Amino acid sequence: MIAIYLSVKEGALHGIKSDDIYNMVLYALPVAIISARAYYVIFQWGYYRNNLDQIVQIWDGGIAIYGSLIGAGIVVYLFCRYHLISFWLMLDVISPTVIMGQAIGRWGNFMNQEAFGQATSLAFLQHLHLPTFIINQMNIMGVYRQPTFLYESMWDLLGFILLMSLRHLPHFYKEGEVFFTYVMWYSFGRFFTEGMRTDSLMMFGDIRVSQFLSVILFIASILAIVYRRYHYTKLPWYY
Numbered sequence: 001m002i003a004i005y006l007s008v009k010e011g012a013l014h015g016i017k018s019d020d021i022y023n024m025v026l027y028a029l030p031v032a033i034i035s036a037r038a039y040y041v042i043f044q045w046g047y048y049r050n051n052l053d054q055i056v057q058i059w060d061g062g063i064a065i066y067g068s069l070i071g072a073g074i075v076v077y078l079f080c081r082y083h084l085i086s087f088w089l090m091l092d093v094i095s096p097t098v099i100m101g102q103a104i105g106r107w108g109n110f111m112n113q114e115a116f117g118q119a120t121s122l123a124f125l126q127h128l129h130l131p132t133f134i135i136n137q138m139n140i141m142g143v144y145r146q147p148t149f150l151y152e153s154m155w156d157l158l159g160f161i162l163l164m165s166l167r168h169l170p171h172f173y174k175e176g177e178v179f180f181t182y183v184m185w186y187s188f189g190r191f192f193t194e195g196m197r198t199d200s201l202m203m204f205g206d207i208r209v210s211q212f213l214s215v216i217l218f219i220a221s222i223l224a225i226v227y228r229r230y231h232y233t234k235l236p237w238y239y
Helices: 002-013 018-043 065-083 087-112 122-127 132-137 148-166 177-196 209-231
Strands: none
Touching: 002 018, 002 087, 018 065, 018 087, 065 087, 065 209, 087 132, 087 148, 087 177, 122 132, 148 177, 177 209
């Protein structure tokens, strides 16, 4: 709700109606959930092809944030095309609140004791000056684990602060570049946190899907900013 409120408030500064954002979210959320599950199932097809009845059992875990972003992104694109709203402007408006939502969402992993990292020691966790309730929750089946959920949550929170601070600087971002900054920031952090996790989706044997995709997205975002700056000189400023 906080994310939607902030998006509505920001959208109003750029002439985007609040109803458009509300309606877009109503369409995007269910698609994001379905695509997050579909993404996970695709990369775990070796298991699910023999357990088709479990594909819909999302309550047992098994969703992927990159899958949800892909699905939601398609909905946003189609919605903006239909309602004649700038797709890049809409992405700029919602990107900071999306990463804030990701920061909050990672605490769901904490509550469910999932998406944790490699084994570590109690002394290491205490050295991080973590609250006792986090340390206790990272004791999983008698083994202390790296709180990768916390690392990513803090990284996402910093990204939210960064984007909120930079996007209102006059003539700093061209339209679409707030979004590309979000992609670069998230993918950079995700590459490292993914490397510490024990539940990564894999492809071609030992390649972590999220790390591979993070590298592609990071490079693509840099190239997109450079290309658009030099080839579309009349792009409007975001602010």
